[in-house]
Amino acid sequence: MARTARAVICRELGKPVVVEDIRVEPPRRGEVTVKLGACGVCHSDLSATNGTLQMQLPLILGHEAAGEVVEVGEGVSSLRVADHVVSSFIYMCGECRFCAGGRPVLCLEQGKAITTLPDGSVRTRDGNGNPLNIFSGCGVMAQYATVHQDNLVKIDPKIPFDRAALVGCAVTTGVGAVFNTARVVPGSSVAVFGCGGVGLNVVQGARIAGADRIIAIDTLEAKVTLAREFGATDTLVVKPGDDAAKTLKKMTGGGPDYAFECVGSGELAATAYRAIRRGGLAVVVGVAKPGDSTAVRTMTLPFEEKTLTGSYFGSCVPRIDFPRMLALYLGGKLKLDELITRRYSIEEAPQAFADLESGKNARGVIVFR
Ligand SMILES: NC(=O)c1ccc[n+]([C@@H]2O[C@H](COP(=O)([O-])OP(=O)(O)OC[C@H]3O[C@@H](n4cnc5c(N)ncnc54)[C@H](O)[C@@H]3O)[C@@H](O)[C@H]2O)c1
Ligand SMILES: [Zn+2]
Ligand SMILES: [Zn+2]
Numbered sequence: 001m002a003r004t005a006r007a008v009i010c011r012e013l014g015k016p017v018v019v020e021d022i023r024v025e026p027p028r029r030g031e032v033t034v035k036l037g038a039c040g041v042c043h044s045d046l047s048a049t050n051g052t053l054q055m056q057l058p059l060i061l062g063h064e065a066a067g068e069v070v071e072v073g074e075g076v077s078s079l080r081v082a083d084h085v086v087s088s089f090i091y092m093c094g095e096c097r098f099c100a101g102g103r104p105v106l107c108l109e110q111g112k113a114i115t116t117l118p119d120g121s122v123r124t125r126d127g128n129g130n131p132l133n134i135f136s137g138c139g140v141m142a143q144y145a146t147v148h149q150d151n152l153v154k155i156d157p158k159i160p161f162d163r164a165a166l167v168g169c170a171v172t173t174g175v176g177a178v179f180n181t182a183r184v185v186p187g188s189s190v191a192v193f194g195c196g197g198v199g200l201n202v203v204q205g206a207r208i209a210g211a212d213r214i215i216a217i218d219t220l221e222a223k224v225t226l227a228r229e230f231g232a233t234d235t236l237v238v239k240p241g242d243d244a245a246k247t248l249k250k251m252t253g254g255g256p257d258y259a260f261e262c263v264g265s266g267e268l269a270a271t272a273y274r275a276i277r278r279g280g281l282a283v284v285v286g287v288a289k290p291g292d293s294t295a296v297r298t299m300t301l302p303f304e305e306k307t308l309t310g311s312y313f314g315s316c317v318p319r320i321d322f323p324r325m326l327a328l329y330l331g332g333k334l335k336l337d338e339l340i341t342r343r344y345s346i347e348e349a350p351q352a353f354a355d356l357e358s359g360k361n362a363r364g365v366i367v368f369r
Contacts, residue, residue, distance in 0.1 A: 001026055001071070003033070007124070007142035008349040008366070009132065010049045011058045016350040017049060022060070022132060024144040025123035027073030033146045034085060037161025038343075039065035041141075041352045041364045042169050043196060043264070044287060048135060049353065052264070052289050056115045059133045060124055062141025063089035064169035066161040067368075069152075076149050084161075085152040087168045088318040089136035091118050092150055105312045113137035118148050140168075141349070143368050153322040159329070162343060162365045163336040166197070167325045169313075170339070170363055174201020175328075176314015176321055177260060177285050178209055186210030188257040191248050192232070193272055195223040196356075197363040198285055199262035200230045200339065206258075207231025208333055215251065217244060220359050229338060245274035252277070261286050266294035269308070278304040283311050339363045 007022045027033050045061045047053040069083045079085065091113035092104035099107050112118045115133035123146035124132040124139060132139070137151050155164055174197075178184045190206040192199050195218040206214045207230065215234040216227030224235035234251065238244050249255045255277035261269045264286030272282040273296050284294075300306055314321065328334035341361040344352040352364040 003144045005143035006346045007132075007139070008061050008346065009058055010061055013049065013051045013057070017061060017353055019347055019349055021127055022142065023125045024142070024146055025125075027071055027076070027123070027146050029074045030076060030149055031073040031117065031123070031146055032069055032076055032079055032149050032152055033071040033144060034067040034140070034152065035070045035144055036065050036067035036140055036142060036368050038165045038365050038367045039141045040165050040168070040170060040197065041356050041366065043198070043356065044169070045135065045141070046353055046356055047264070047287060053287065054290065055135065056133045058126070059115060059135055060139030060142055061135050063087060063136045063138040064165055065138070065140035066155070066164035066168065070144070079149055079152060079154060083154050084157040084164070086155050086164050086322055087138050087140045087147065088151050088153055088322070089138050089169065090313055090318070091137050091148065094150070102317060103315065104317060105315055113148070141366060143346070153318045155322065155326055156330070159326055162340060162367055163329070164326065165365060166336055166339055166363060167322050170197035171201050171325050171334070171336070172314045172316050172318075172321050173285060173311070174198045174262070174314065175205035175208070175325060175334070176316045177202055177283055177311040178205030180315035180321070181309070181311035182258050182260075182281055182283050184209040184211055184258055187212045189213035189215070189252050191215045191217060191256040191259040191272070191275055192227070193217045193244070193259065193261045193268050194263035194286060195227040196262065196359070197339065199260070200227060200362055202260045202262055202285070203227050203232050204230040204335055208328065213252065213256070215248065215256065223359065226362055230335060245271050248275040254278070255280060257281070258283065264288045266292040269294040270296060273306065273308045276306055279306065281307045281309065283309055285311050340365050343367045345369070
C-alpha cells in the first residue's frame with residue numbers, strides 16, 4: 001500500500017534542508033518498503049546540499065539508516081515483513097566482474113542507482129505529486145522508504161535502530177577502510193586526518209586491528225579529545241598553514257605506516273601521502289569537491305615505494321561486513337553508543353545539519369516515531 005511519511009529533502013543548493021510530507025509507493029519486483037527507526041546524518045548528506053556531491057534535486061537525503069520491513073515486493077526472497085535491516089548505499093548488479101570478484105563497491109552498474117532505484121524510477125512523490133529523487137538508491141532520512149532489496153542487509157533485532165544505523169555508513173566506511181582497504185597489521189602506526197563520524201571509526205578500527213600508535217588529527221580540540229575515547233594514543237590539533245606531515249614524521253621517527261584522510265581535501269590527501277614512511281600507505285576516504293586534485297612528488301613513488309589509494313564504503317561487502325561490525329559491537333570491541341552525540345526528531349533535521357557543519361557532533365542521529 002502507499003504510505004505518507006515525513007522526509008528530509010534538499011530542494012535548493014546552499015539552503016537548509018526542508019522537512020515535508022511525501023508519498024511512498026509500495027514495492028515493485030525486488031523491492032522492499034521499510035519503516036525507518038533512525039538515520040545518521042553523514043557529511044556526504046551535507047555535501048549533497050552544498051554541491052560537493054552533485055546529485056539531481058529535489059533529493060530525499062539519508063543513506064545511513066535502520067528500520068523494520070513492512071512490505072515486500074514480488075521476487076524478494078531474502079527479506080520478510082518484521083525483519084530488521086540496515087541500509088546500504090551501493091547498488092550491486094551481482095554479475096559484473098567486480099561484483100563477481102567480491103568487490104561490489106566497484107560495481108560497473110552503480111551509475112544506475114545514484115538518485116533513483118536501479119530501474120531508473122522512484123517510489124517517492126511530494127505533496128504535488130512530483131517525483132522526488134533519492135540519495136544513493138536510499139533516501140532513508142524519512143519515516144518510510146521503498147528501496148531495492150540489495151540496498152538492505154538483515155540484522156540482529158537485538159540491536160537498537162539508532163546504533164545499528166551507524167553501520168550503514170560511518171562505521172563500515174571507517175572500520176572497513178582499516179580492515180579491508182589498508183589491512184592494517186598489529187604493531188603499526190596510524191595517522192587519522194579528521195575525527196568526525198568516519199574518522200573516529202578509522203581510529204577505533206585501527207585500535208581493534210592492534211595498531212600500536214594511533215595519532216588523531218583535527219582542527220577542533222574537542223574532536224581529538226573524543227578520539228582518545230576511541231583509541232587514539234596521540235593527538236594533534238592543526239590550524240591552516242601547519243605542516244602536519246613534518247610533525248607526524250617527527251612524532252613517529254620517519255612517518256606513520258598508514259595515514260587516512262577523512263575530511264575531503266586534495267591538500268590533506270597530499271599531506272597524508274607526504275607524512276607516511278617509506279613503503280607506507282595513504283588512504284583517501286574523504287570526498288573532495290569535483291574540481292579538487294592532489295599532487296605527489298613523483299620521485300617518491302619509485303624511490304620510497306609509497307602508495308596513495310582510496311577507499312569507498314570501506315571496500316565492504318555489506319552482507320558480510322555489516323553483521324561483522326555488529327558482532328564486534330555485541331562483543332564489546334566496537335563502540336557505537338559513544339558515537340551518538342545527539343538524537344534529533346525529524347522536525348529538527350535542519351539543526352542536525354547545522355550541528356554537523358559546525359563540528360558539534362561525533363554523529364547526530366535522527367530518530368523517527
Ligand atoms: N569514502 C566513503 O565511502 C565515504 C563515506 C562516508 C563519508 N565520506 C566522506 O568522509 C568525509 C568525512 O565524513 P564525516 O561524516 O566523518 O564528516 P564530519 O563532518 O563528521 O567530520 C569531518 C572532520 O574533519 C575535521 N576537519 C575539517 N578540516 C580539517 C583539516 N583541515 N584537518 C583536519 N581535520 C579537519 C572536522 O573538524 C571534523 O571533525 C566527508 O568528506 C564525507 O563525504 C566518505
Ligand atoms: Zn555517509
Ligand atoms: Zn556489479
